[in-house]
Amino acid sequence: MAKNTSYQEALLEDLKAELENILSDISESDKASELQLQFLEHVSSFLGGFNISQYHSLLDIERYEYNLNVAEEFAVKIKKSPLPSSILLGILATENLNNIEKKSKGVYYTDYRLASLMGQKMANRYSELVQNKQESISIIDPSCGSGILLCSFLEEIKDCYAIDTIISNNIYAIDISKHAIRAALLSISSYTANLDVISSLKEHLLLADSLNEKQSLVNLVSPKGFDMIIGNPPWEKLKLTRHEFELSNGNTIHYGTLFDKLSQDQLNEFNQKKLALKKYAKETKYIKETKGEKDLYVAFLNLGLDLLKENGEMIQLIPASLIRNQQTATLRKAMINNSISMSIKLFDNKARYFQIDGRFKFVMLQLRKGTGSKQISFSVNNSKTKDPIEIKTKELEKIRPDFSLPEVNTKDEWNLFYKISNTFPSFGMKNSIWEHSYNREIDMTLDKNMFITGIQNIREGLIPILEGRMIHQFITGAKAYISGSGRKARWEQSIFNNISNFRSQYYIKEDSLSYSQLEKTKKWRVGFCDITGQTNERTMLAAYVPPGCICGNKVPTIEFIHEEQFPRLSILWLAIANSFIFDWLIRKVITTNANFFIVDSIPIPIVNTSNILASKIIELTENIIFRQNASYTWETGEIRAKIDALIANLYGLNKNELDIILNDFPIVDKLQPKVENELNSNITKDIIALEFLKTKENYETEIKILNDKITLYKKAGAIPFVPSQFKTQNYDRVRN
Structure with missing residues (x-):
């Protein structure tokens, strides 16, 4: 396959x-x-x-x-x-x-399993309208493709209602592709033997661009709009990259490839296509009104809100960026303000609904038009909890003013996320001890012409460039370069923090850097890998970046405005950012990129570095980051467990709340040595729980049980906090 x-x-x-x-x-x-x-x-x-x-x-x-x-x-x-x-x-x-072609047109044909689920929801709503004695019920798919979604609805109601009447009078569709309109007609026509019905249906299938045809769509029915809208609109951005242009011309390339210079004809073609997309975005109402990058699905959702009647219902398949991205904040607010009920079901692609990465996430949105939705019904498709979580919109607005939704699986998770977010301000809050600025020290694309490759060791006058893959928690040399480039580059695992041990893919001459860039390379600073994922073993990967290197744009560094007043503030942030609590909070709102908007939204305790807990956390963290080549020893693991326990106290967690967080990291310790009578070792989670309970009273029994388990783990050779990626060449070495 x-x-x-x-x-x-x-x-x-x-x-x-x-x-x-x-x-x-x-x-x-x-x-x-x-x-x-x-x-x-x-x-x-x-x-x-x-x-x-x-x-x-x-x-x-x-x-x-x-x-x-x-x-x-x-x-x-x-x-x-x-x-x-x-x-x-x-x-x-x-x-x-x-x-x-599928990617350029944003075409992701609907899987029959999803279509069936959407059809059931539409059929339920149709039955409600019939029971309420509504005579004419209009149903439209504004990006119909081959009519699969409309067929899924008809399949659900075919044995209950006069299907010829529904096909003839109630079904409408539009698509920009002539092929798609023909395909939709033939698939829906398979429900009837009546050519008059098919003729009426044909008049209701419009070959046009939905985003420019609102009046035509409304005129098909009435000025009041439609009772039901179903759709899987295009998911593509109106943006042409050089990578996509090369692929469309039949060139087999991978990300990271150094492109050849375009011929004049190719350059003209590339620029013409970019201008055409820009012109379309500028002239199309539902696109030009959106901010930031132009996503077609956003335009189709705005169209849907416009086309729906009062009390009309819309069901759409949409990328999960709808509930997360900064650019869709205005749309989220519009949806809440213009709905009386809203349901959002989150899916991942592990069941291979689409021919894209299994980690990709999307949502099934169900919205009924009205005024002032009081709550959002949210659920995760693969969650063990079947009942949706009812999230009050006022509570959501209080902790996420942009209405971005955290990916919580249970009511307990929502309660914990709300408690932390309602108790502590976000990291990006102005005029706090955490006030900061982000730095992108060098751009891996724009500055690439200055890079030098093929260097095996650090040389005078050359500065190694730190890439995202080289960052892990507390480690700035987690991978060492071997050979190749882009996605074909070969790397090996490493555990070094010392600049003299780095093996980077790229270097740059000191005299190629600006004064401000060079100054950054002379000091310690915290940085993090912004390419990550919520299903990774750990999501937030931050390290203390040493002098003598410069960070690529996938490793943003942070400058704390008040660090002179509060020394070692950056080390305190580093400890909190690498904790399970901060990690849990960020993986609830992230997809594949820890951008500044996401990081700034994470709640964090406001604490002076002279605070007793904070001082102890800083002392323990310095013990880790300045340990050369000792990142994954038993002693280091115990120190990290103490740090996590202290940070749990900073966040004011109790034992049950800490358990909720730790249990949400399923692949941590997955490759640790197994222990007798245990399916898998839980050394990391258990040692954190142990250190946390030591800070509390009346947990003597639980402490003894955990101590006994940890003794067995240690005897079996387990070490806390060792990532799975070190299971091969480095794990045995560091364990010994």
């Missing part, structure tokens, strides 16, 4: 191959798209019972000649499929685009 192949593609691989063989036997490849549609229209006629000749006369097209038995036999196979026939037709009728 190809990498990132979707579950649906794998499931239908044989059927798709058979269809391709049938089509290749009938005609030449340059007519494949038209033949694909005509053949499946014929299959649809067998399923629905309509006359194919009259159908093609309705479309005013010239028919191909082929063996009708082949289409009938294929229809029988579709009927025997576990998938609904109409949805299967829609899948098979999708336009054949390569991966680059």
Whole structure:
């Protein structure tokens, strides 16, 4: 199976191959798209019972000649499929685009499992409207593709209502692709034998750009708009990168490749495409009104809010950036202000819904139009807790003024997240002890022409460049460069903090740096890796960056405004940032990038460095960061556990709350040596719990149990806080 192949593609691989063989036997490849549609229209006629000749006369097209038995036999196979026939037709009728074309158009065809779930929700709402005696119910998909979502709705209600009447009077769709409109017509038509119904449906399928056709859409029904909107709009940004341009021209490249200089013709083409996208964004109402990068799904959501009637319902599949990104804050507020109820279900792609990375997350949004939603019903699809969490909008606004939603799995998690966020100010709050500025010391793309490669050791006059992958918690040399470039670069694990032990991929001459850049390389400062993920073993990776190196843009460094007044403030922040508590808070609101907006939003205790707890944390942290080549010893692990326990006290946690946090890191200690009668060692979590309980009273029994377990862990060779990445070449060495 190809990498990132979707579950649906794998499931239908044989059927798709058979269809391709049938089509290749009938005609030449340059007519494949038209033949694909005509053949499946014929299959649809067998399923629905309509006359194919009259159908093609309705479309005013010239028919191909082929063996009708082949289409009938294929229809029988579709009927025997576990998938609904109409949805299967829609899948098979999708336009054949390569991966680059899919990405450039933002096309991620809807998985039948998601379509079925959305269809059920639409059917439930339709039943409510019918029970309320509403006579005319309008339903539209403004980016319909091959009609899979509308078919999923019809599949749910086909045995309960007069489906011909619904298809003829209630179903509407729009798409910018002529192929998609034909595909939607044939898939929906498989539900009826009545050509008059199909003719009425055809008039309701509009070939146009939804984002520029609001009036046309409304005129199809009434000025009041639509009762229900269902959709999986394009997810692409209106932005053309050089990488995408190269791929679209058939060049096989990977990120990090040094591009060849474009010819004049290529440069003209590249610039023309960029200008065309810019012009489209400037002229299209629902796009030009959005701030920041232009995401098409944002425009479609704004369109949906505009098209819905009062009390109308919208169900959309949307990237998870909807609930997290700074750029979508205005949209989130508009959704809350213009809804009487809102439900958000979060999915990841581990079930291979789409042919993209399994870590990618998206949401199923269900919104009913009205005024002043009092709460948001939030759930995580793969959570053990089935009941959604009811988050009051006033509480959310209090701790997340931009209405970004934390990814909480249970009510207890929400209560803890709310408690911490409501108790402590965010790291980015102005006029606090934590006031700071971020520095991007050197840009790995814009400044790349000054980089020097192929250096094996530190040389006078050359400064190593610290990349994100070289940062781990408290370590600035977590990986050492071997060879290659970009995604093909080879690295090995390392555990060094000393600049003399760094093996960087890139170096830069001192005299190539500006005065301010050079000054930064002369002092210690804290930095963190901003490329990360909430499903990683640890999410926040911060280190004390030594003098003598410069940080790439994926390793932002922080300058604390009040550090002169409060010495070692940066070390206190480093300890807090690397704690499980801070890590838990940030992984609730992050996807793959710890940008400044995210980091600034994390609650943090306001504490003077002379505070007893803070002073002890700083002392212990300095013990770690200035330990050369001793990052993963038992003694270091005990020190880190004490730091985490003290920070838990800074945040005012109790034992149950600390357990909630520690249990939310499933792959920590996963590769530690197993202990008798234990499925896996929990050395890191247990030693933190032990140190925490030592700071409390009346936990003697629990302390004894933990001490006994930790003795067994130590005997088995486990060491707390050792990351899984060190399980090979370094783990045995540091353990001994």
